[in-house]
Every structure is written in structure tokens, then in C-alpha cells.
Amino acid sequence: MAGTLPAAGPAAAADPQRLTVDLSAPEGPVTLGANGALYGLSDDGVPSDAALEPLKITSISQKPEGGAQHPNGDALTVSKSFFRNGGGEINVMMQDIYAKWPYEDLGIDDYLPKVDKIVKEVAADPNSDRFVYVPFNEPDQIWYHLGVSDQATYEKNRDRFFQDWKTVYHRIRAIDPDARIAGPNESAYHTRLLRDFLAFAKRENVLPQIMTWHELGSGSLRDFQAHYDNYRALEREAGIAPLKINIDEYANRRDLSVPGQLVQWVSMFERNKVYANAAYWDAAGNLSGHVVRSNIPNGGWWFFRWYAGLTGDTVKVTPPQPHTIDTLQGLASVDRSRRQAQVLLGGADGDSDVVVRNVSRSLFGRTVTATVAEAAWSGYEGQHAAPRVLARTKLTVAADGTVTVPLRGMHKMSAYRIVLTPGGSGTPAAPAVPWxxxxxxxxxxxxxxxxxxxxxxxxxxxxxxxxxxxxxxxxxxxxxxxxxxxxxxxxxxxxxxxxxxxxxxxxxxxxxxxxxxxxxxxxxxxxxxxxxxxxxxxxxxxxxxxxxxxxxxxxxxxxxxxxxxARTGEPSTSYEATLADISGRPSYDYSSSTGAGTGALVLRGGDQAVFDVYAPRDGYYTVVSRGSAAVRLALHGETVTAAPGRPLRLYLVAGNNRVAMTAGHAAVRSLDVSGGGSTAGTLSYEGASATLAGGARLVESAYASAGSHIGWLGNSADSTAEFTVNAPRSGRYLLVVHYAHNDRRDNGHAYNTDIMSRTADITVGSGTARKVTFKNTWSWDDYWTLGVPVDLKEGSNKVTFGNATAWAPDIDRIELGRVVG
The missing domain is CATH 2.60.120.260 (Galactose-binding domain-like)
Structure with a gap:
């Protein structure tokens, strides 16, 4: 009995690789430290809350407010969406106050007034304790040239850097006495500088609270463990207690968006309980290449969603070739309270046997259900549906506590998740895997x-x-x-x-x-x-x-x-309740493994489960709760009761939708979602139907749905577009805006694409205007959609777009669908 992936092409001639997981060798609590991003957020709402919240991001790195390095991504501005979505801390890249790359070296006297301004603004923020100051960025290359081979030159440059570090450190602490400061933030790991830096910082009482450096070469996949071990040895040599480490830039451009590559990076950081932020090689606001548009997952997003789903303790994983570039690697966790073990792996083609040792019979029983799913590479901007379940198989735990899950025909660019849960009675439903x-x-x-x-x-x-x-x-x-x-x-x-x-x-x-x-x-x-x-x-x-x-x-x-x-019917996905995000104290019932879910999540008053539901396009889908009793589903601010097994017609936006479930008492196995996004019953209004004022006008466009869009909207309080919407009944609707714009500002950076967002103030009736952010669509002729929940009364409603201080996006048309259809 085995959980086996479908073969993909000729079977590999070599014996399967072996990746071993030892559930009895804990490494410590799951930290989720490696899920951060440099310039992962560009604006409040880019990426969307629904794309951001599920990833449980522990740290991001952004520029100071008003920094000239890039046109957006200001730390205080994006902190609003980051913190409301459960984000951890924000590293403020203080030298990004400068416009040029590498930073223009105008001397420490020019820098210090800028330091003062940055610290005063951050210290005044209500969440100031959640910011980290990073005073220097890559000083080994920029300003100080610490990587020179000549020792005398190195010492001269080193001493200048140390003096400036001390000066800036004291300047920060003078304004914000509780400040957390990170550094030295080299572009790569250098034993020589770090040994000298730790000795100096300890002697002068200017030790950073967080140690940072960058891992930006493919060789890091081989060398990081040695770097980490060497650094900890340097701390011991200097008599310094272990500092928190944040590798605040990691990975190459070729790694971003690729689940199989990301496994290799994340596994080595999580194993060592190190925090890490993926690099910023292209555009801000997409979590370093893992969110399509503003709200759509790609394969990389799903890998990080899996990573965010690890709970309990990580355990020892032994790959076939440790510390070897572009090979099969993995990480694993066991949660004893949930009676779940999870393994994430990837990075190699061919066949593999995943051997899980010390599977406790007291925890799992004599059998386990092994559920195998794949997150494939879909490109940097390619949408990826919820990962397909490839196998769901009941396995017997061997007398020595071993379970082997064979994976066949693996793809190097994919990541795979294996979930082990108690087998219970019955037979799990085999997934339908299309050709x-x-x-x-x-x-x-x-x-x-x-x-x-x-x-x-x-x-x-x-x-x-x-x-x-x-x-x-x-x-x-x-x-x-x-x-x-x-x-x-x-x-x-x-x-x-x-x-x-x-x-x-x-x-x-x-x-x-x-x-x-x-x-x-x-x-x-x-x-x-x-x-x-x-x-x-x-x-x-x-x-x-x-x-x-x-x-x-x-x-x-x-x-x-x-x-x-092969198309085998309308698209459908079962989201297993035992793998949902939870709050409260629900319990897990694995007495039966019959069906799609590998068990049941038992919700009581005060408990909540949240499902991340993918929709390929805006429209209506059929949603069914599979459980023992009625539950309440909350979506887009609307709450509806779902009887077990009875379908609901709900409006989902393109990409990810967070569906929250509560109940008085219900044992829920899954939330099933099917359909292709029907627009039957929605309201649609072309831009030509709007009443335009103050310079806003229709512009001919061969790519707009009716040959024209609303342009020149905003940049004045008088410039507005007003749609009259006739709602068949009162309630919560999704207002879907079809828009385009291609605002950019070339900051002269060597490799970043400095696209900019636009905003529009949307007013329904006489209500309060809501500012909504619209991400750049890469061209003036490409129309994307953005969904905004609104409340409409039965009959005629005025929906007005404007922006008194800047240009709003071009608007092709709008659609409205009631959340509960």
C-alpha cells in the first residue's frame, strides 16, 4: 500500500532517492522565519489582504517613509496592511532614503540628519516596537569597501565603518531608547569582518539586537550551513549570547516563484531557526514574485501557504545530498495536539521514497492516511489553482514505527506536501487525477x-x-x-x-x-x-x-x-477542514478516514476555521460544507448559514478568497467548491454609461470591452465618474472594477522595475468614500479586475469614482454580484 504520484514520462532508471524524516528528533517550534520579502509590499492593498494574511509573514524589509530609492514601499505606509494581516516586524532599510544605486556617498554628516528624521517618524508610530532599524546596507560594497584583499586598506575602511556604526547607533538610541537595530548587513558572509565587528560592538556597547547578512548566490544553497555554524562559533569566541539572525535578502531571480527551488532555501533557514526575506529583483508589491497581480496565487504562493500551515515542532530531515545545490531537500513538522505530521519537499526530478521514522502508534495508531499534493511552477505571473491532491492512501505503520511514501515522476520545479494523519476506520477516497x-x-x-x-x-x-x-x-x-x-x-x-x-x-x-x-x-x-x-x-x-x-x-x-x-467535468476542489487555519480550541477527530477529508475538525462556540479558496475568475461558485451540522460562513463581510451537504451560490473574486467558518457544534470534513465563475445574475455597466464630470472623459480603446474607457479621471475634486446601479435587492455586493494603468517612475535602479499604483476614492450613495489601490497592469491596454465589497440598497444606487489629488486608473467597466447569489 503506497501513496504514489502518477508517472510522468519514462520511469527513472536509477533507484529512488531517499529523504528521511525522524518524528522523534525535534528541532524546536516552527518559526515560519523564512517567509519574508524585501519590498514585498508596495502599497496598502498591494498585495491584497487575502493574499497576505494566509502566509503569516514574520518580517519584511521596506524603505523609510519618503525614501527616494524607489517610488513606493514606504515602511510606515505599508505597515497598516502588514500589521492588520498578522505581520510580524518591519526592517527599515534606512539608506534607501537615498536616490541612487549604489547609494551616493555624501558622508556621514549628510546621513545623520536623515537618520534623525527616519527615527523620529518611526518612534512616533503606535506600532514603533514592531520596527527594526537597519542603518547600513551592504557596507562591504557600498561606502566602505570592506571586501578588499589588502589588509591595511581593509583595516582603514573597517575602522571608518565601525566609527560610523557607533555614531549612527547612538543617534538612533538617543531618539528611540528602545530601538532594535540590525546589522552589519553585508552583501555576503565574511568571517573576517564579522569577527572584528562582534569584538568592536561588544567593547563599545553597540551590539545589534539582530544579526543580518545576505545570501544571494546559488552557492548559498551549499554554503549557508557553514556560514551559520561559523557565525555561532564567532559569537561563542566573543562571549556573546546568540543573537536573532535575519538573512534579510536571499535567493536568486531564478528561485523566486519556483516551489522546488524555494524548498531548498526555506528548509535550511527553518532548520536553523533563522529569519529570512526573499530578495527584490523585479517589481515591488508581489511578495518577491509570489503573488500575481494583487490577489492571485502562483505556485510559489502555494508553497509559502503550505509553509505557513506547519505547526508544532520541526523535526530532523535527512536529504539524499545535504548542502548540495539544486537537489532534493525538505522540511517537516509534527503537531502532537493536532496529530498531524507534514513534510514539504522538492528540488529534483525523478523518483523518491520519503521514509518517515518513529511514527508513534500512541499518537497515530496502527495506520496513517498519507495525503500527497503538488504545487507546480506556474511562472512569476501565472495563476495556480489550489494544489492538486495526487494520492490519498492508507498505510500501515511498520513494527519499527516506519512509514514509507513513494513519490514517482517528480518535477524539479515543483514542491510536494505529504500530510500524515491517523488512519481510523474506512478507506479514504482516492483523488481523481486527470491525465x-x-x-x-x-x-x-x-x-x-x-x-x-x-x-x-x-x-x-x-x-x-x-x-x-x-x-x-x-x-x-x-x-x-x-x-x-x-x-x-x-x-x-x-x-x-x-x-x-x-x-x-x-x-x-x-x-x-x-x-x-x-x-x-x-x-x-x-x-x-x-x-x-x-x-x-x-x-x-x-x-x-x-x-x-x-x-x-x-x-x-x-x-x-x-x-x-484532460477536462473531466467542471472544476472542483475539496478544502480539508483539518488543514484549515484555526482560532479557538477546536478538536480533531480521525476516527474515520472515509471520504475526501482525512478526518474532521470539530468546531464549537468560539472556534473558527478559515479556508483559502481559489477562484480562476470573478463570479459565482457552488460551495458545500461537508459536516455533521450547519455552520456559518463569512465571506467579503457577509455571513450565511450553510446546511451540511446543501449547496450555496457564493460570489468569489479572482484569486484567493478567505472563507471563515464557525459553528455551535459541528464536525466538518471539508469545504467543497466547484464551478467556473458564472456571471449569470450579475449587474454590468460599461464606462460609457457613467456620468462624467470635471475633465473625466471617454477615451477610445481597441482593447476595452465596448471600445472605450473612462480616462483623465481624478487629479481634481471635480473630476468624477458616477455610475447608476439598480440593485434587485439590498445587501452586500462585490463591486468588480475592470481597470488599466501603467504609471512608472524610473529611479535609475539597475534591475528593479519601478511600477507605481494608482488609487481611487469609491463612494456608494452618500456614504463615506473608500480609498482603493489599483496595481499597475503593465500596459495602458491591459484590463485587470479588482473586487471591492460594497453595500447596496434595493433600487437605484450611485457609485462614484474620483481622486482629488492624483490620477485614478482608467476604468473600462464595472460588474456587481451579490455575495450570496
């Missing part, structure tokens, strides 16, 4: 294009690509890529295309099957040719072999990979 296959663009027949290599170990700051290659330069009239595919049955297939579009507007290709009549595939803009996104289309294919051709349309598009998946 699926992937085809690399570089392996297809290419006409008028070129294969490029991306994101390898030697080019770690290249962008990730499936198989480390993609196809670009598809810019001639005859450019095309012919994919030869073979499908097992006649039917409907979902075709997912991983692409890049830097053309500055929606771009098209022509899709044809076996040389038949082509259809147009439209690709929204992306940051650049290699910042991968995913476009989903549907095709009908007879059983057998076919040639799928993607030929140049109106602009160039790069291609990475296509995925074909």
Missing part, C-alpha cells in the same frame, strides 16, 4: 525563432524557465512553434501556455490544430519577455497524435512550455 502532459517549447519544431538558456546555476540571476530554456525571437511573419502532442482519449483539454509578452499591449498568436482553421490566443502584457505568465485556453482533441501550432499574430510572444490536461 496531463507537458511539452517544452525548445523541444518542438521551431520556425523563425531561437532557443535561449535561462536561470541556470551559472546564470542564477537569469529568469526561471522550464527546463532552463525557452523560445524567443518569434518576430517574423512566418515564426511559429509546432508542438507534437499525444492524448489518450477524445475530449476537451485545458491548454496552459507559459509565455512572455513585452510588447506593451495585449499580443496575439494563432493557434491551430493539425493545420486547421486558426483561432486567436491573446496574451496580457508581462514585465518582460522572460517574466513568465500563463494563459489558459480550451481545445477539443480526438484521441491520438496531433500538431498544435502557435504562430505569430500581431506581436512577438516568447514561449516556454505548454501543459495539456
Amino acid at each position: 496531463s502532459a507537458s511539452y517544452e517549447a525548445e523541444d518542438a519544431a521551431i520556425t523563425g525563432g531561437r532557443v535561449y538558456t535561462q536561470g541556470t546555476v551559472s546564470n542564477a540571476n537569469g529568469y526561471a524557465a522550464s527546463g532552463t530554456k525557452d523560445v524567443g525571437s518569434l518576430n517574423t511573419p512566418t515564426s511559429k512553434v509546432d508542438f507534437t502532442v499525444t492524448v489518450p482519449k477524445s475530449g476537451t483539454y485545458d491548454l496552459a501556455i507559459l509565455y512572455g509578452n513585452q510588447s506593451g499591449a495585449p499580443a496575439t498568436q494563432k493557434l491551430s490544430i493539425d493545420g486547421g482553421e486558426p483561432v486567436t490566443v491573446t496574451y496580457p502584457s508581462t514585465e518582460n519577455w522572460t517574466y513568465r505568465a500563463k494563459q489558459d485556453v480550451t481545445v477539443r482533441l480526438p484521441a491520438g497524435t496531433h500538431v498544435l501550432t502557435l504562430a505569430k499574430g500581431d506581436a512577438e510572444v516568447t514561449l516556454d512550455r505548454i501543459d495539456l490536461t
Whole structure:
């Protein structure tokens, strides 16, 4: 009896790799320290609350208020959304007050007044105790040049840095006596400087409260453990108690968004109980490449959602090749109160056996249910549905306390989660895993294009690509890529295309099957040719072999990979209650493993479970609670009673939706969600139907739904757009705004794309205006959606958009759907 992944291609010739988990070797409580991000937030609302809260982020790094390094991401501004969503602490990158990169060196006397201003503003904040001051950034490279090999030059530069550190340290403490200060914040780990720094800081009583340095090379996956061990030895040598460590920049561009790469980084940080923030290589506001638009998960987001779901203690994991770049790695936890063990692993192709040792029969019983799921790579801007469950199998615990879970046909870029729970009686329902296959663009027949290599170990700051290659330069009239595919049955297939579009507007290709009549595939803009996104289309294919051709349309598009998946019915997902976020003191009942859920979560008064529910688009879905009694569901500020097994029609926004469940007393196995996002029964109003004032006007647009959008909106109190909305009944609605804008400010940074958000004040009737943030859409012609809960009365309602002080986004149209349909 085994939990086995479906085979993907020919079976590996080599014996399976072995990753061993020892549940009797605890490493300490789960810290979730490695889930932070540098410039992960750009504005209040970017990313959305629903994308931010589930990740339980422990630290982020942002610039001081008004800092000139980037146009957004100010620490005090983003702290509002960060703290209301359970965020931990904010590192204030104080030198990001400067405009240039590397920072202009105007001397310490120029810097000190800026330090004073930053500290006074932070100290005045009600949450000042949750900020950390980082006075210097990469001093080994910037201002002080501490990495020089000549010892005499090093000592001269070192002493200047130490004196400035002491001066700034005292300056901060003079204004904020309780300040927590972090440093020295080198660009890489250097034993020489850290030994000298600890001795100096201890002697002069200017020791940081948090030790920071950066791990930004692919070699860090090999070397970090040695760096950590050496640093702790330096502390002991200096007679210093262990400091909290925050690796406040980590990972290469090729790692971000890639679940299999992220496992490798996060496992080594969590094992050592180190905090860490992923680097900022591209755009702010997407949690370092893990949130699509503002609210849509990609594969990397789901990995961090799994990481946030670890509870109890982490336990020892022995990978096949410890401290080796781009190999199978993992982390694991056991929660005795929940009677759950979880293993997260990834980073290698092929087959693996996960051997879990010391599975306590007193905790789990004689059998366990092993549930295996996959979070795949979907690109930096490619949407990823809730991870597919690949296997749910009942296993017998061996006499020596061992359980082995075989994984077959693993994908290097994917992460996998194994959850072990007590087996109980009955047989768990086997998941329906549809047929699926992937085809690399570089392996297809290419006409008028070129294969490029991306994101390898030697080019770690290249962008990730499936198989480390993609196809670009598809810019001639005859450019095309012919994919030869073979499908097992006649039917409907979902075709997912991983692409890049830097053309500055929606771009098209022509899709044809076996040389038949082509259809147009439209690709929204992306940051650049290699910042991968995913476009989903549907095709009908007879059983057998076919040639799928993607030929140049109106602009160039790069291609990475296509995925074909058999459509077996309307999309549906069961969200297991025993894996939901909880508050209160619910209990876990594993007496029966029959069905989709591996057990039941028993909710009583005061308990709450929160489910993260994915929707591919804005619209209505069928939601069913599977349990013993009625529960209450809260969504978008509306609460509705759900009888067990009885479907509800609820409006979900594209991306993640937080659904909170409470009950008087109910044993709940799962929350089941199905459908494709119906718009039947919604209200829709084109921009042309709005009453415009104060300079706002209709602008012709070939890409708008009705040929025009509302432009020149805002930048004056008089410039408004007023829609008249006729609600069939009173209640809570989702106002979905279709908008576009491409505001940017080039700060001259070497590698960051300084996109900016716009805001609009939205007023319903005579109510109070609500300021809503709209993220940059990468072009003026790409329309995204943003959902805003509003309350409407039956009959006519005025919904007004404006912005008295700055430009609002262009508005194509609005839709409204009652939360409970």
C-alpha cells in the first residue's frame, strides 16, 4: 500500500532517492522565519489582504517613509496592511532614503540628519516596537569597501565603518531608547569582518539586537550551513549570547516563484531557526514574485501557504545530498495536539521514497492516511489553482514505527506536501487525477525563432524557465512553434501556455490544430519577455497524435512550455477542514478516514476555521460544507448559514478568497467548491454609461470591452465618474472594477522595475468614500479586475469614482454580484 504520484514520462532508471524524516528528533517550534520579502509590499492593498494574511509573514524589509530609492514601499505606509494581516516586524532599510544605486556617498554628516528624521517618524508610530532599524546596507560594497584583499586598506575602511556604526547607533538610541537595530548587513558572509565587528560592538556597547547578512548566490544553497555554524562559533569566541539572525535578502531571480527551488532555501533557514526575506529583483508589491497581480496565487504562493500551515515542532530531515545545490531537500513538522505530521519537499526530478521514522502508534495508531499534493511552477505571473491532491492512501505503520511514501515522476520545479494523519476506520477516497502532459517549447519544431538558456546555476540571476530554456525571437511573419502532442482519449483539454509578452499591449498568436482553421490566443502584457505568465485556453482533441501550432499574430510572444490536461467535468476542489487555519480550541477527530477529508475538525462556540479558496475568475461558485451540522460562513463581510451537504451560490473574486467558518457544534470534513465563475445574475455597466464630470472623459480603446474607457479621471475634486446601479435587492455586493494603468517612475535602479499604483476614492450613495489601490497592469491596454465589497440598497444606487489629488486608473467597466447569489 503506497501513496504514489502518477508517472510522468519514462520511469527513472536509477533507484529512488531517499529523504528521511525522524518524528522523534525535534528541532524546536516552527518559526515560519523564512517567509519574508524585501519590498514585498508596495502599497496598502498591494498585495491584497487575502493574499497576505494566509502566509503569516514574520518580517519584511521596506524603505523609510519618503525614501527616494524607489517610488513606493514606504515602511510606515505599508505597515497598516502588514500589521492588520498578522505581520510580524518591519526592517527599515534606512539608506534607501537615498536616490541612487549604489547609494551616493555624501558622508556621514549628510546621513545623520536623515537618520534623525527616519527615527523620529518611526518612534512616533503606535506600532514603533514592531520596527527594526537597519542603518547600513551592504557596507562591504557600498561606502566602505570592506571586501578588499589588502589588509591595511581593509583595516582603514573597517575602522571608518565601525566609527560610523557607533555614531549612527547612538543617534538612533538617543531618539528611540528602545530601538532594535540590525546589522552589519553585508552583501555576503565574511568571517573576517564579522569577527572584528562582534569584538568592536561588544567593547563599545553597540551590539545589534539582530544579526543580518545576505545570501544571494546559488552557492548559498551549499554554503549557508557553514556560514551559520561559523557565525555561532564567532559569537561563542566573543562571549556573546546568540543573537536573532535575519538573512534579510536571499535567493536568486531564478528561485523566486519556483516551489522546488524555494524548498531548498526555506528548509535550511527553518532548520536553523533563522529569519529570512526573499530578495527584490523585479517589481515591488508581489511578495518577491509570489503573488500575481494583487490577489492571485502562483505556485510559489502555494508553497509559502503550505509553509505557513506547519505547526508544532520541526523535526530532523535527512536529504539524499545535504548542502548540495539544486537537489532534493525538505522540511517537516509534527503537531502532537493536532496529530498531524507534514513534510514539504522538492528540488529534483525523478523518483523518491520519503521514509518517515518513529511514527508513534500512541499518537497515530496502527495506520496513517498519507495525503500527497503538488504545487507546480506556474511562472512569476501565472495563476495556480489550489494544489492538486495526487494520492490519498492508507498505510500501515511498520513494527519499527516506519512509514514509507513513494513519490514517482517528480518535477524539479515543483514542491510536494505529504500530510500524515491517523488512519481510523474506512478507506479514504482516492483523488481523481486527470491525465496531463507537458511539452517544452525548445523541444518542438521551431520556425523563425531561437532557443535561449535561462536561470541556470551559472546564470542564477537569469529568469526561471522550464527546463532552463525557452523560445524567443518569434518576430517574423512566418515564426511559429509546432508542438507534437499525444492524448489518450477524445475530449476537451485545458491548454496552459507559459509565455512572455513585452510588447506593451495585449499580443496575439494563432493557434491551430493539425493545420486547421486558426483561432486567436491573446496574451496580457508581462514585465518582460522572460517574466513568465500563463494563459489558459480550451481545445477539443480526438484521441491520438496531433500538431498544435502557435504562430505569430500581431506581436512577438516568447514561449516556454505548454501543459495539456484532460477536462473531466467542471472544476472542483475539496478544502480539508483539518488543514484549515484555526482560532479557538477546536478538536480533531480521525476516527474515520472515509471520504475526501482525512478526518474532521470539530468546531464549537468560539472556534473558527478559515479556508483559502481559489477562484480562476470573478463570479459565482457552488460551495458545500461537508459536516455533521450547519455552520456559518463569512465571506467579503457577509455571513450565511450553510446546511451540511446543501449547496450555496457564493460570489468569489479572482484569486484567493478567505472563507471563515464557525459553528455551535459541528464536525466538518471539508469545504467543497466547484464551478467556473458564472456571471449569470450579475449587474454590468460599461464606462460609457457613467456620468462624467470635471475633465473625466471617454477615451477610445481597441482593447476595452465596448471600445472605450473612462480616462483623465481624478487629479481634481471635480473630476468624477458616477455610475447608476439598480440593485434587485439590498445587501452586500462585490463591486468588480475592470481597470488599466501603467504609471512608472524610473529611479535609475539597475534591475528593479519601478511600477507605481494608482488609487481611487469609491463612494456608494452618500456614504463615506473608500480609498482603493489599483496595481499597475503593465500596459495602458491591459484590463485587470479588482473586487471591492460594497453595500447596496434595493433600487437605484450611485457609485462614484474620483481622486482629488492624483490620477485614478482608467476604468473600462464595472460588474456587481451579490455575495450570496
